Amino acid sequence: MNIASDRRFNLRSFLATRRSLALLVLIVGFFIVFSLLFPSTFGTYDNFSLILLNMSAEAPVLMAMAIILISGEIDLSLGAQMVLGGILCGRFMNVSGFSPLLSIIIVLLISLLTGFINGVIISKLKVTAFITTLSTGMIFLGIAVMLAGTGWTNFPLDFTAMGQAKLLGIQMPVFYMLIVVFIMSFLMAKSRFFRQYYYIGGNTKAANLSGIDIDKMKIISFVIAGFLATLAGIITAARYNVTLPNIGTGVELRAVTAAVIGGVSFTGGKGNVQDAALGAVFISCLNNVLAVLKVNQNYQFCITGIVLILAIVLDIKITKKAE
Amino acid sequence: MKKKITIKTIADMCNVSVGTVDRALNKRGRINTETRSKIIALCEELGYTPNTLARVLASNRRYKILVIIPKEPSDFFSLIKRGMEAAAEEAKKLKFDVEFLSPDRSIPYEQIEIISNLNTEDIDGIIINPASHLLAPYINGFVDKGIPVITFSSDIAESKRLCYIGENVKDAGHVSGELMGKFLNGKGNVIIMTGAENIESHQSRKAWFEKVIRNEYPKIKIIGNYYYNEKEAEADLIIRDLLHTGTDIDGIFVTSSAGTVGVAMAMEKINLELRPVVIGFDAVDYTKQALKDNRLTATICQEPYSQGYYSIKFMIKRLLEGWQPDRCFYYTKLNIALKYHSDIEKIDIDMLGKDSICF
Secondary structure, three states, rough: OOHHHOOOHHHHHHHHHHHHHHHHHHHHHHHHHHHHHOOOOOOOOOHHHHEEEEEEEOOHHHHHHHHHHOOOOOOOEEEEHHHHHHHHHHHHHHHHOOOHHHHHHHHHHHHHHHHHHHHHHHHHHOHHHHHHHHHHHOOOOOOHHHOOOOOOOOOOOOOOOOOHHHOOEEEHHHHHHHHHHHHHHHHHHHOOHHHHHHHHHOOOOHHHHOOOOOOHHHHHHHHHHHHHHHHHHHHHHHHHHHOOOOOOOHHHHHHHHHHHHHOOOOOOOOOOOHHHHHHHHHHHHHHHHHOHHHHHHHHHHEEEEEEEEHHHHHHHHHHHHHH | OOOOOOOHHHHHHHHHHHHHHHHHHHOOOOOOOHHHHHHHHHHHHHHOOOOOHHHHHHHHOOOOEEEEEEOHHHHHHHHHHHHHHHHHHHHHHOEEEEEEOOOOOOOOOHHHHHHOOOOOOOOOOOEEEOOHHHHHHHHHHHHHOOOOEEOOOOOOOOOOEEEEOOOHHHHHHHHHHHHHHHHHOEEEEEEEEOOOOOOHHHHHHHHHHHHHHHHHOOEEEEEEEOOOOOHHHHHHHHHHHHHOOOOOEEEEEEOOOHHHHHHHHHHHHOOOOOOOEEEEEOOHHHHHHHHOOOOOEEEEEOOHHHHHHHHHHHHHHHHHOOOOOOOOOOEEEOOEEEEEOOHHHHHHHHHOOOOOOEE
């Protein structure tokens, strides 16, 4: 054994074990470079607030996806649940005349049901998560489209204030995002209950042997995911004062990309939600730059897809070398 | 990067304390059977093995292993002791102390005297070269008290000892008989020199040797059986007497290292036109030289260093990890030392840790 080589600094190992630091360096570097290149458009306080704001509405979906991925599954219905949540909320306020608070409560309760349906089909009927959530996503979206009509808008002021009011010059969704990220990070790190998702995702057989009720845990994860996606839909509706069926388009892809960039393994058992959030910051920075460069939004999908592949390949290479 | 599995991970997954996992893995303390099974199954699935070193270093416990090893024949047993001392040196950081007790002769009553006066209060394990089955009740008594016993070089299979490390006596006797038969070309007069009547390993070697000769080389006659009381000088005298009186000896089979040295000493003193074929045991320094000088024909070697080394290692494994051997016999490799292949001890040490134990 060469002791000298064991002590030599290995960048790959360093990056593989300190994902947060690597991401922060990447984001700061990104910001510095593009701030220098576009000082009046990119490198401003307002623009950085915008970067955070743009990702804030979808941040709960990202948290949901991160937990699902860590548990070794995937949920392709999050976008549909997000849309359904917003549309139902709008309908309850504008058609049923419910107060914003009551509408939100009812919609969140319904979200528990949509998540529960996913969880039961996957864990009890043993249909794969991919097929299940693809199918239920279409069902939820279909229901949303039927209920949406031309969309809902002109919501009560106390509802839109939720999404548009500012604190310290920053819109409220950013703070909701920080609260959600903080709570989920804390729970996944400190709560034994949530830590079980790492065990389930890492080695299902071992988790089963240790006495973890995998079916129950999976149902709960999809219920939480549905709840968070619906919350994202409500926040989006409040922020934009409108609900439309296409608002959640591509949110799953962005959530998976952000999670993988943040170090969440798509095979399960690895990663954390706070790094996934940093991954989302990176994606948001990237989208912001593309907007500054006036790149067509349709091309942004391609670019996001390319970034996802690169992130996965890089992650595999770094992790393998480090191991 | 794959997360390292620790005892804390196991405890967290099973929703038990670290202490409970520790008790389950080390088979001690009170623990629910179902919980123990769950923990063990999980460890197997995850490939978790406790970090023994960390646990031992963190604790204040010291372990004591007692080795009962004969003084004579000194050349042979000193090789075994060297192996033991090497293992003991490695085990120092694991807080193991190895104490050696050396009865003057490898005969039962002396061993019984030592064992019956033994204070076992602070002894955690015993390694012994038992001379006879008479020691079985004593070995069983230690085991019943929770002190594991490992035998080396000779064995008492019917006792409760943990395992035996040493030669396969049957193979040794068989190979000796085959060598004698082939060297004598299937005919001639052979005498057997046995160390002591009551040393069972010698009797076993003799018995298997005789079986091969009788069954496969019927023209070879065993014309005498002599006891040299494990003394080189006595073996020397017996052979010289026999040869001086004109006894027609074509082959000599010697059942132990001491006798082999004694016979080689005799060959040095006698001027013979044609020396008998001498098949003996082990390759101590004098024996190696005797092989080179053609005073001996071949000796059967049994990896004494490995016997010593592994007996300590296995005992440590037992005491630290609760290791249960998957078999009772761990046979060392049988080597044949010849004139041009006598540096057997070096081979023993070089091969250590690779495949020197036949599992």
